[in-house]
Amino acid sequence: MNDISELNDSNTPISLFKENVKMFVNKRNWIKYHTPKNLVQAINCEAGELSQLLLFKDYRKEDIWNDKKLLTNISDEIADVFIYLISLINLLDLDLSQAFEKKMEKNNKKYNTKEFNNGIYYKK
Numbered sequence: 001m002n003d004i005s006e007l008n009d010s011n012t013p014i015s016l017f018k019e020n021v022k023m024f025v026n027k028r029n030w031i032k033y034h035t036p037k038n039l040v041q042a043i044n045c046e047a048g049e050l051s052q053l054l055l056f057k058d059y060r061k062e063d064i065w066n067d068k069k070l071l072t073n074i075s076d077e078i079a080d081v082f083i084y085l086i087s088l089i090n091l092l093d094l095d096l097s098q099a100f101e102k103k104m105e106k107n108n109k110k111y112n113t114k115e116f117n118n119g120i121y122y123k124k
């Protein structure tokens with residue numbers, strides 16, 4: 001993997017994440033535990049950890065950015081969700097870019113801007 005300090009969202013292909021997670025899992029012989037059910041549950045557990053950080057709090061973005069420990073914890077939990085999601089994508093041999101493109105096309109039709117705009121539903 002590239003030096004982590006070199007990575008950012010503009011220069012990192014999804015294939016790099018997929019390969020890195022695959023190597024991490026294989027080196028530890030964890031693939032036997034990575035069933036679809038276990039990975040979906042792991043995604044939910046990590047999403048729960050992310051949710052717990054905000055439970056009964058109503059932070060604004062500025063509050064989070066001014067609390068470096070909270071920002072780090074939120075970033076870590078988002079990464080945990082993403083890592084398990086990538087592992088599930090690897091297991092199922094999915095192409096995330098194709099899945100994204102197809103689903104966004106469905107979302108654009110389902111939530112077209114003539115009917116859905118600024119939180120208001122205009123369909124009669």
Ligand SMILES: [Mg+2]
Pocket residue numbers: 046049076077080
């Ligand atoms: Mg976690």
